[in-house]
Amino acid sequence: MQKANPIFWKIFFAGLGAFILLLILINVGVFGSLPSLKELENPSIMLASEVYADDGTLMGKYYKDKSNRSNVEYHDISKSAINALLSTEDKRFYDHSGIDGMGLLRAIVKLGRDGAEAPSRNSSQNICWVRDPIIWREGG
Numbered sequence: 001m002q003k004a005n006p007i008f009w010k011i012f013f014a015g016l017g018a019f020i021l022l023l024i025l026i027n028v029g030v031f032g033s034l035p036s037l038k039e040l041e042n043p044s045i046m047l048a049s050e051v052y053a054d055d056g057t058l059m060g061k062y063y064k065d066k067s068n069r070s071n072v073e074y075h076d077i078s079k080s081a082i083n084a085l086l087s088t089e090d091k092r093f094y095d096h097s098g099i100d101g102m103g104l105l106r107a108i109v110k111l112g113r114d115g116a117e118a119p120s121r122n123s124s125q126n127i128c129w130v131r132d133p134i135i136w137r138e139g140g
Contacts, residue, residue: 025031048061086093092100 051059053059
């Protein structure tokens, strides 16, 4: 029987410890405060959609008079709007349940430089007006 490599276990436990430390630091608020569970479950509907120019200046805000967000049923959303959102997704969007295993594996192998993308990241990267290379490392 072959002995386990002690370097492997040192690296494994150091990584596990670093991950646990990261979670503790996030929980304590070192990187900024987290929203409460109540805020996540009940988001404010008094938000306006903002439109920015290429140079980053605010061009305007769009909202309704009393409350500027309203809930809609899925069948009330136009098929064109759904198709526009889905066009920003990966090619295997209908083949996975929300986590693209191939993309996740590619992200791990390439150390996060490429790979799996969440729908919100895809959509924001493909249709967002911000093209800061620090934010969008792939050149958006």
